[in-house]
Amino acid sequence: MPMSRGAKAGIIGTVFAGMLGVAGFGAYNIFSALDTGGGGGGSGGTSSPTAAQADRTPSAKEVSETGTDFLTAWAGGDVVRAAGMTDAASTATDGLRGFASDGHITKVEITPGTPAGQAMPYTVVAHVDYQGKETLLQYATSLTVGVDAKGDPAVKWAPSVLYPGLADGDRIVTGTARTPDLDIVDRNDKTMTGQQYPSLARIFDDFATRYGDKLKGGTPSVETYIEKSDGSQGKTLVTLVKGKGKRLRTTLDSGLQAAAEKAVAGKSQAGTVALDTRTGGILAVAYSPATGVDNALQAKEAPGSTFKIVTAAALIEGGLSPSSPAPCVNGANYKYGRAYHNDSGVHDNPGANLAWDFAVSCNTGFIKQAGHLPGGGLTSTARQFGLTQAWNVGTPTPDAQPTMPDPGGDQDELTSEMIGQGRLQMNPLIMASVAATAATGTFHQPLIVDRDLIDGTIASSHSLPSGVSTKLRSLMRGAVTNGTASSVMRGFGSDAGAKTGSAELEGAAAPNGWFTAYDGHVAAAALVQGGGHGFASAGPIVAAVLRAS
Structure with a gap:
């Protein structure tokens, strides 16, 4: 559908750069603030787990180290290692690989924030490359560190680890939009957007769903967008090639x-x-x-x-x-x-x-x-x-x-x-x-x-x-x-x-x-x-x- 429009200071490291296929990404640039160096999420010990271990809350150090190690592996292109540090390795592997392939994302740069409780915020700069057109998708999201069945610290896998608000079954896709965008104009034919007028953002999204298929004309944009679990097109995240929108005239001034x-x-x-x-x-x-x-x-x-x-x-x-x-x-x-x-x-x-x-x-x-x-x-x-x-x-x-x-x-x-x-x-x-x-x-x-x-x-x-x-x-x-x-x-x-x-x-x-x-x-x-x-x-x-x- 058409869419309306730390204690140890410094850089942990700039890890390898390089291109790879569906398995992951290249070029990694990650910053953090840790109490100590080293550490790895999900390493654990060799003793048998107890119920108390499986139900425990990870320490602040474990949250910081596990979260950072996961982000390091993801940004560095090691999808298997990153997924292995989650509590759902198979699902996480599919999600990370799909993010790269469906989204035509060639590399990511990740900057962690300061953990709060079990949550670690971070910002992502994803490099999108589709048919010779390149752009950046920049956003902030977060992960949560819990423990796995063994009692070892592990990232709790959720689609929102990839992008905020992403639900089960949703995916990030780059390609030609299903239909043209919607150009919304006021009663004097002046273009209006939800970015200009925040109170209208919800209404304009509704317009796209309600009227997009009723209007004629326009050409679709090439976009990175969310494809919903039901196959419908959701929110547009970034536009690579601007199309010509369908025109919706409103009574607004x-x-x-x-x-x-x-x-x-x-x-x-x-x-x-x-x-x-x-x-x-x-x-x-x-x-x-x-x-x-x-x-x-x-x-x-x-x-x-x-x-x-x-x-x-x-x-x-x-x-x-x-x-x-x-x-x-x-x-x-x-x-x-x-x-x-x-x-x-x-x-x-x-x-x-x-x-x-x-x-x-x-x-x-x-x-x-x-x-x-x-x-x-x-x-x-x-x-x-x-x-x-x-x-x-x-x-x-x-x-x-x-x-x-x-x-x-x-x-x-x-x-x-x-x-x-x-x-x-x-x-x-x-x-x-x-x-x-x-x-x-x-x-x-x-x-x-x-x-x-x-x-x-x-x-x-x-x-x-x-x-x-x-x-x-x-x-x-x-x-x-x-x-x-x-x-x-x-x-x-x-x-x-x-x-x-x-x-x-x-x-x-x-x-x-x-x-x-x-x-x-x-x-x-x-x-x-x-x-x-x-x-x-x-x-x-x-x-x-x-x-x-």
């Missing part, structure tokens, strides 16, 4: 993506998404750390008070307006049910109206209005925001899961969901879409590639009634002008609206911070897990993305 990557950089468990409010096109996806969980598209967390956008729309549909009385009193309940508390920064205001409650994010002002919800619940309005259907975005995302109770069901669950708690599960993609729907009055299911490429149904819904949409935008504008979003959204124009949120988690030291907003034709949302107040943690992320639009 490289400028906004760069801004989003910068906005989440250095933050822990943060994610943000930006959308085009007119089409639902996904403009940016970023999360931090980029090697961790995708909190932008794949988080499943309660959205906190950002969900009051949907609740407010439902209350307006039920007959309320921004000026309708909605007293804000800490500790209030609905129909003698669960008592709710407001954030410490929200003071009691018995004379509050819905607009005031929305702007300052008063929980009790909302839950006391549960009797005004149309049909007694949130489901019908949530449907207008596209929240009761599975979304077919073009890359895997969890379904929106607003598990709305039926009228007459669990009343405490209903009031909890009114303020974005309870069993609600959302992510920044969903909440950016909620803001976009509020901005335009119409739900556009988010997409990241052209509709024609996506198999299956695209979610749709009826638009919000025009009066509801107008009043909802006024509420979100109020949060910007004189509410909890005012500080972070300072300087945005009259067509900007926002909602802050923080979602409490049982046992957590701090709530999750949420923020969603729109400005012009761009809507964005962010989540910072454990971030506390949304305006302070997630708000600056969203504001930075919107300012870049």
Whole structure:
């Protein structure tokens, strides 16, 4: 498939150089830090092993000497000796020989690191030579030293000894790729790569699998790559001859993506998404750390008070307006049910109206209005925001899961969901879409590639009634002008609206911070897990993305 794009200091020695065939490699250059010279892994004694010997942990000296001797033999081309110092000589022999022959690797240079426990890290520079084209494959991996059945120190053989992450049945291959690479471009035809935008690397790999065979044109590259155990082509490790890639156009905007990557950089468990409010096109996806969980598209967390956008729309549909009385009193309940508390920064205001409650994010002002919800619940309005259907975005995302109770069901669950708690599960993609729907009055299911490429149904819904949409935008504008979003959204124009949120988690030291907003034709949302107040943690992320639009 196409792929998106020591105590004794000094050198132990520079051992022989020379070429050899399938049996091994030539040219060896290895460095280490040992307590003493000499030693050989797997040499052992002549006495019969005992159970204690077989189960023992090798000493630090044995780990260092055995690991170094194995790497010395491997780099020096002595495959048989290297494999004999492992706990699986036959399998190791096949693996080492296959690495050379299948990968067209003529020699390796290995530099060991300092052992830690039973592990020895090392770096490899593998020389690849295929049909007169040469390149270097450089990487870091590690081995583990245990003991064999005799109790002698031995390298624990695993495919990852050859290359990090290599699984059983995988192999390193050099040759012409199965299909052309995938050239991914943004909505303005600018090429984008996972190296440029780390948050997109996982998504771009998915694109290669999902769409590579659907696209026409291009010529394959000559590459060193991982062939998976099922025979499919995996990750490209290095390219010897660049082919012409197939072109995949996305809805992304490289400028906004760069801004989003910068906005989440250095933050822990943060994610943000930006959308085009007119089409639902996904403009940016970023999360931090980029090697961790995708909190932008794949988080499943309660959205906190950002969900009051949907609740407010439902209350307006039920007959309320921004000026309708909605007293804000800490500790209030609905129909003698669960008592709710407001954030410490929200003071009691018995004379509050819905607009005031929305702007300052008063929980009790909302839950006391549960009797005004149309049909007694949130489901019908949530449907207008596209929240009761599975979304077919073009890359895997969890379904929106607003598990709305039926009228007459669990009343405490209903009031909890009114303020974005309870069993609600959302992510920044969903909440950016909620803001976009509020901005335009119409739900556009988010997409990241052209509709024609996506198999299956695209979610749709009826638009919000025009009066509801107008009043909802006024509420979100109020949060910007004189509410909890005012500080972070300072300087945005009259067509900007926002909602802050923080979602409490049982046992957590701090709530999750949420923020969603729109400005012009761009809507964005962010989540910072454990971030506390949304305006302070997630708000600056969203504001930075919107300012870049």
